[in-house]
Amino acid sequence: MPAGLSIHIGLNKVDPDAYDGWDGALVACENDAHDMARIARAAGFSDTVLLTADCTVDNVTAALRQAAAKLAPDDILLFTYSGHGGQMPDVTGPDDEPDQLDETLVLYDRQFLDDELHQEFRGFADGVRIFALLDCCHSGSAIELPGASLPETGVRLMPVPKQQEIFERDREFFEELQRSLRKASPDGETAGPPAILISACQDNQVASDGPVNGAFTEALLGVWDEGAFRGGYRPFHRAIQGKLPASQSPNLYTTGSPTSEFLGQKPFTV
Numbered sequence: 378m379p380a381g382l383s384i385h386i387g388l389n390k391v392d393p394d395a396y397d398g399w400d401g402a403l404v405a406c407e408n409d410a411h412d413m414a415r416i417a418r419a420a421g422f423s424d425t426v427l428l429t430a431d432c433t434v435d436n437v438t439a440a441l442r443q444a445a446a447k448l449a450p451d452d453i454l455l456f457t458y459s460g461h462g463g464q465m466p467d468v469t470g471p472d473d474e475p476d477q478l479d480e481t482l483v484l485y486d487r488q489f490l491d492d493e494l495h496q497e498f499r500g501f502a503d504g505v506r507i508f509a510l511l512d513c514c515h516s517g518s519a520i521e522l523p524g525a526s527l528p529e530t531g532v533r534l535m536p537v538p539k540q541q542e543i544f545e546r547d548r549e550f551f552e553e554l555q556r557s558l559r560k561a562s563p564d565g566e567t568a569g570p571p572a573i574l575i576s577a578c579q580d581n582q583v584a585s586d587g588p589v590n591g592a593f594t595e596a597l598l599g600v601w602d603e604g605a606f607r608g609g610y611r612p613f614h615r616a617i618q619g620k621l622p623a624s625q626s627p628n629l630y631t632t633g634s635p636t637s638e639f640l641g642q643k644p645f646t647v
Contacts, residue, residue, distance in 0.1 A: 382423050383422040383424045383455035383457070387406040387458075388429050395485070396539065397543065401461050404587065405590050407459075427440065441456075450504025452506070456509045459512040460484075461535045465544045467555060488535075492558040495569070504570065504571075506635070509572060532583040532584060533591065571636065572631065574628070575628070575629055582625055582626065592621060596621050599620060600620065601644075
C-alpha cells in the first residue's frame with residue numbers, strides 16, 4: 378500500500394528582526410494550515426504542521442528531507458504553504474526564469490527561493506508523487522511584479538519596496554545561493570519526481586487573505602466539500618478557479634512529467 382506524508386506551513390507573521398521591522402501580519406494562514414492538515418489526515422496522510430515562528434528555513438527543509446528519506450516510489454507527499462509570497466531578481470539568467478525573477482516563500486527568518494523548493498523536491502525518489510498547494514502571492518510557478526497601484530494590505534504580498542530593500546541588504550547571500558542552486562541543476566534541468574502544483578494565483582497576481590481562510594483555501598475547501606468532490610486534479614483546479622475572480626486566477630503547473638494516471642486521481646489520494 379502506498380504511504381502519504383504531508384507538510385503544512387502557515388505563517389500569520391514573520392520575524393521583524395529578519396525583515397528590517399516588517400512583521401507581515403496576516404490573519405488566516407495558521408487556519409489554512411490546520412484545515413489542510415485535517416483534509417490530509419482524513420485522506421490517510423501522516424501530517425506535520427509548522428506554524429509561524431516554527432516556519433524557518435531550517436525547519437522546512439528538515440521536514441522535507443525527513444519525508445524524502447521515508448517515501449518510496451508510488452508514495453505521495455502533500456506540501457501546503459500559506460503566507461506571504463515575494464519575488465527577487467534572478468542572476469542566473471533567462472534560461473532559469475524567463476521573467477528573470479525568482480518567486481519566493483516568505484518564511485519566518487528569510488525568503489525561500491522557488492529553486493530551493495524545487496531542489497528539495499528533486500531529493501525525493503523517482504516515482505514519488507508530489508502535490509503542492511501554495512496560498513500566497515506570485516505562486517503560479519513557484520514550486521511579474523504587480524503594478525504599484527495594487528493594494529498591499531489584505532493580500533499575501535510582501536510589499537514591493539520591502540522586497541527590494543531586503544534583496545539589496547542580502548544581495549550577496551541570495552546571488553550566491555542562486556548560483557549554487559544553478560550549479561546543482563545544470564542547463565536549467567528540472568527533472569525529478571512527478572509534481573503537481575495548484576497555486577492561489579498566477580506569478581503576476583496577488584492572493585487575498587481573509588477573516589477565516591485565505592480566498593484560495595476557502596474556495597478549495599468549498600470545492601473539496603469534505604471529500605464529496607469527484608474528479609482528478611485538472612477538474613479540481615478548474616472548480617477552484619471558478620470560485621475566484623479573474624484578478625486571482627489559480628494556476629495548475631507540473632514538473633517531472635506526472636502521468637495521466639496521477640493527474641486523473643482524485644486529489645489527496647494516497
